[in-house]
Amino acid sequence: MKVLLAGATGAIGLPLLSALAASGHEVVAVIRDPAKRRLVTDRGATAVIADVLDRDALLRAVDGQAADVVMHQATALRKPSRKLGPDDPTIALRERGTAHLLDAARAVGARRFVTQSLITGYGYLDHGDRILTEDDEFGVHAGTVADLVTDSSLATERQVFAADGIEGIALRYGMFYGPNAFSDLFADAMRKRAPILPRGKTGTTSFIHVDDAAAAAVAAMEHGRGGEAYNIVDDQPMSWRDFITTVARVHGTPRPVVTPRWLIRLAVPYLGCLLIDTTLRISHAKATRNLGWAPVHASVTDGLTAR
Numbered sequence: 127m128k129v130l131l132a133g134a135t136g137a138i139g140l141p142l143l144s145a146l147a148a149s150g151h152e153v154v155a156v157i158r159d160p161a162k163r164r165l166v167t168d169r170g171a172t173a174v175i176a177d178v179l180d181r182d183a184l185l186r187a188v189d190g191q192a193a194d195v196v197m198h199q200a201t202a203l204r205k206p207s208r209k210l211g212p213d214d215p216t217i218a219l220r221e222r223g224t225a226h227l228l229d230a231a232r233a234v235g236a237r238r239f240v241t242q243s244l245i246t247g248y249g250y251l252d253h254g255d256r257i258l259t260e261d262d263e264f265g266v267h268a269g270t271v272a273d274l275v276t277d278s279s280l281a282t283e284r285q286v287f288a289a290d291g292i293e294g295i296a297l298r299y300g301m302f303y304g305p306n307a308f309s310d311l312f313a314d315a316m317r318k319r320a321p322i323l324p325r326g327k328t329g330t331t332s333f334i335h336v337d338d339a340a341a342a343a344v345a346a347m348e349h350g351r352g353g354e355a356y357n358i359v360d361d362q363p364m365s366w367r368d369f370i371t372t373v374a375r376v377h378g379t380p381r382p383v384v385t386p387r388w389l390i391r392l393a394v395p396y397l398g399c400l401l402i403d404t405t406l407r408i409s410h411a412k413a414t415r416n417l418g419w420a421p422v423h424a425s426v427t428d429g430l431t432a433r
């Protein structure tokens with residue numbers, strides 16, 4: 127298939143380029159920084175230059191291109207703002223960015239659209255020991271600032287599912303770890319002795335190695351059904367405390383600086399909701415059954431020690 131890929135230079139984008147090439151797919155990457163062109167051409171893709179948030183520039187960039195599928199993997203989470211707000215670029219990428227990429231999909235004649243969604247759409251709440259599936263309600267509010275993220279995940283899903291003449295598929299990813307993802311970001315923070323670990327009990331969540339996330343995107347593109355969402359997570363949910371201390375051990379960084387919970391909530395309210403208040407144990411059974419995909423790395427410990 128021919129794929130138009132937004133977010134190709136990111137933590138999931140780079141392994142995804144390699145996975146698509148290995149499966150014989152042809153990729154046109156939408157990148158916004160011409161200096162990153164080599165990152166995609168070295169992985170067998172060609173590049174067009176556009177900011178996904180600039181609809182006219184995007185449509186100009188894809189003019190004359192043809193593709194079977196559009197994939198939306200663009201976020202701006204590498205340098206998240208401390209105080210999440212409605213003007214957050216990742217929220218804009220999920221809301222306006224999805225609309226612009228759907229217009230691009232129509233322009234290039236694509237009939238399928240795979241978008242990046244997030245398991246936190248099940249709600250930034252303590253779901254306890256219950257294993258959540260795609261049958262659980264998505265877009266659940268917690269009454270905190272994190273609802274902005276929930277709404278943006280729901281917004282991208284709704285748009286692709288409702289798009290006329292396009293089979294929209296959503297991948298509800300667990301927390302990314304692996305090269306350039308959360309584990310690397312937290313390792314860097316610990317090297318700088320930045321306070322990240324809340325004192326006391328943390329939440330527990332489902333994670334996914336970026337290579338497994340990329341493999342799932344290829345499987346969804348090839349075998350996914352239009353109008354369906356798939357949870358893409360590993361087998362063993364982990365507490366943030368265990369995640370952060372495992373990252374420190376495997377990366378050989380200083381131990382995490384333990385921080386009062388109130389300070390995390392005050393300084394980085396969104397991170398407080400994610401690290402302290404949210405427990406999400408998620409099943410990938412549907413993706414395994416219907417996409418023929420399963421994570422190679424069953425747990426964060428497996429995935430980090432396989433580096």
Ligand SMILES: NC(=O)c1ccc[n+]([C@@H]2O[C@H](COP(=O)([O-])OP(=O)(O)OC[C@H]3O[C@@H](n4cnc5c(N)ncnc54)[C@H](OP(=O)(O)O)[C@@H]3O)[C@@H](O)[C@H]2O)c1
Binds near residue numbers: 134162202244306309
């Ligand atoms: N499920 C999760 O846990 C989850 C989900 C998303 C992200 N994250 C975390 O966030 C971090 C980053 O991961 P990531 O791969 O999503 O993000 P990333 O590595 O920052 O990559 C985002 C991609 O989107 C592109 N992009 C951003 N804004 C764009 C725009 N306006 N127009 C066109 N392209 C745009 C970036 O291009 P440039 O190279 O030009 O910046 C990049 O290719 C990781 O630590 C990851 O763990 C986690």
